[in-house]
Amino acid sequence: MRDRASILHLDLDAFFAAVEQRDKPSLRGKPVVVGGTGGRGVVSTASYEARRFGVRSAMSTREARARCPHAAYLSGRFEAYRSTSAAVMGLLRSVSPLVEPLSLDEAFVDLEQADLPDLEVATVTAFAEDLRTRVREVTGGLTASVGIASSKFLAKIASDLRKPDGLVVVEPGTEVALLHPMHVSVIPGVGPATVERLKRAGIHTVRELAQVGEDELVRQVGRSLGHGLHQLARAEDDRAVVPDRETKSVSVEGTYEHDLTDRRQMEAIVVRQAGEVARRMRASGLSGRTVSLKVRMYDFTTLSRSATLPAPTEDAATIARLARTLLADLDTSGGVRLLGVGVSGLADWVQEDLFAALDEDEGAEDEPTAAPPAEQPEEAGARPRGATWAPGMDVVHDEHGRGWVWGSGRGVVTVRFETAETPPGPVRSFPADDPALHRWHPPAPQDDGQPAEQ
């Protein structure tokens, strides 16, 4: 917690719905609901006009329609949301280099890095009013709610206090007094399950939370959350504003109008989703080692299965093959309402290639610099000159003397064509007992490095 109110939290009001009302004047002043419009859709954002009828985020669209039948129900235009968000984030970055976006419609701004004469309450208040005006200008009329306080935690709570179109500056020294009467659910990270556990322990307000010893809290809700709650209940929060947080996973999922029962249809969906994940990874220059499959059953029980490759991939066929393998191990009788594919454990080959290039620049010998594995697979021959390494991979020759790379783990064998003469090809993976593995061949040298589909 700082001794000045120097962290700003900005939240665009009813963002998706507001963009729709901006772009379609006939919707202004009327209830607008953005979200899934199908039979299994849920509300993403409701305009304030719709909220008056009790429509809320995360409510099923079915229930929203029952409460507010005359609202406009829209499925959302994410390109418009993204570009509007980019305009706001650009404005914030013009004000301080330290901007941490939390989503399309929210960000923290560190005012210590902004060009302000001082951080007195009057100064930051005037600054925030000016900022809100400029948000309206760059977005074509959207309003934002802003909170400013001595920590991220209090700034976020403050921005919520006078929504919509509000500003609250928490005077340093008043944080605990503001916080203590509030319900524990104002604390980010305290959702329905934690509220219930705390309630059973007789804890409802932040004040009551602050009276519980840390050890007791840890017993109630676990180590990490218990420690965090103990601090936040005292308004203790020293978290920095962190720009440029790295992506940790990429995923695509879909809920289907009617439960799926046909395995071949499920496989086709998983393959399509793998392709979409791969497309997005390539667009972002990402590559990852762990492929996950998510399956939500007819009764809403959710299963996940994952497998980790020896080296990162962004190849659609590899992700698809692995996802299908994971699907094959699941009993989907009864029906499936949701399928999803994701990749995590992200790294990027761009960086590895950079290291390889640096090695060459330094006049390093052809020998790779990374440590060789302790044991070579029995098929292994001499390592191709200049081949680069990935963790857990061995370089071997195929029967034609051409170099390729393989790795294996947890029943999955990974093959990736790579020599001194050719750029790395995409990673292909097979279940270890899949005969297709033994039919696989690296591409002929005159190919473009893309192994043919078997």
Place this chain on the structure above:
DNA sequence: TCTGGGGTCCTAGGACCC
């Protein structure tokens, strides 16, 4: 005919290594 989609973080148990 309840209950999205895209994420992050945490926990717990087992394997494996030293």
Place this chain on the structure above:
DNA sequence: TCTGGGGTCCTAGGACCC
């Protein structure tokens, strides 16, 4: 013959956020 810890990686599930 019995019995260590600690650290890391991986997997599955769950809570939570917008």
